[in-house]
Amino acid sequence: MNKKEKGFSGSIGFVLAAAGSAVGVGNIWRFPYLCAKDGGGLFLLIYLILVLTFGFVLLTTDVAIGRKTKKNALNAYAALHPKWKFLGYLTFLVPTLIMTYYSVIGGWILKYIAAYLVSDGTAAAQDGYFTSFITSSVSPIVFMLVFLAFTAWVVYQGVEKGIEKFSRIIMPGLLLLIIIIAVFSLTLSHTDADGTTRTGLQGLLVYIKPDFHGLTAKRFLEVLLDAMSQLFFSLSVSMGIMITYGSYVKDDVNLSSSMNQIELFDTGVAFLSGLMIIPAVFVFLGTDGMASGPSLTFLSLPKVFFAMGGIGRFVGLAFFFMLAFAALTSCVSVMETLVANCMELFHKSRKSMCAVIGIYSLVTAVLICLGYNILYFELPLPGGTTAQLLDLMDYISNSFLMPFISLLTSILIGWIVGPKWITDEVTKNGEHFSRARLYSFMIRYVVPIIMLVLFLMSTGLLNLFSI
């Protein structure tokens, strides 16, 4: 295969593509609602510390493994240590599971774009709109198909002409759009029927001011765990994606500074999303609206756009467009990882592997859609929630496999091959790696312990909250 065709053209291409993977529904939907739930500024502060420590360690590990071995997860772990080949398979399982439902969520976003295009959004703001859509039999499948077709098309174009080119256009545009909506959100103000007026700037304070009110050790732990699981998901680490992207990075790229830029981009977008969503929800729905949890995007936000009056339709449209782009670049990275691993495994062309993975994605995504009607079930999960098919896939990949993979990777790198294997790769052109010592310490001692606790807790084997 032509080496030149295979990789990113340079540092910026890599950073934007990796940021494209990292910035997704997690940043725009999950981060703001966790933040609202977990005491605003307190969550922000903890999250920031975790990004600079854990996030950086996990991201560095993945990208350096990819670039050094020039292989995808399936073979990269075997190249690191023959006995650890199984870890490659375990890692490969994560995008295999995520692929089944990510395009379904992408389809939901497209549905809202369609709703704001053809109507003024009154219908989307009604109670029951979302539920009646996802439980219907045909519509979710049609929208999912459109989203999947876009994804497959980008992946089919290849690394440089597809993923990189696409991310170079989308990512700066997304950033601009999010800043515009965030500024708009801060200028909002609304008076309730009872005469109380709430402004966007008050909402800003709620967002960034740490709320230590009634803070107990148990509550602190809860916030810490939320922030930790958000971090995994948000940076797309421990699922082979960053190993695949790392394998496309040229040897002369400064990994350390690229990693800083990716972290900054991902965290910046998450922060700005909060800035865009929290003040708006606060202004129109008050503090009660902010506690709405996962339903924030699809249930509460359409109500906020509706309450804005005429302009709400355009803000809603812009918001869901942005969310669709963010989801698309993430879904592309999941599919690319599957295609790239299979190309390497079966020595087949991109075209034929895109077809195979495309069919796999299609069939499994249809099943996930059916999970809300004919395949509906309610499965209790350790966290106390009940899961349908989509939540179950999400639970196995994010709460179960990802901490487990990170735990095993940290043992492999920290104790078997040694952290130097990674730090050497980062500094191989004589680059300055200011956090090298922090890296070695974290990967040997901190990451394994915390991942073990996280794994035991998310599987329900350990319940610190009852202690």
Ligand code: PHE
């Ligand atoms: N990192 C993405 C986000 O924050 C989510 C994602 C998870 C993307 C897994 C790809 C794979 O939304």
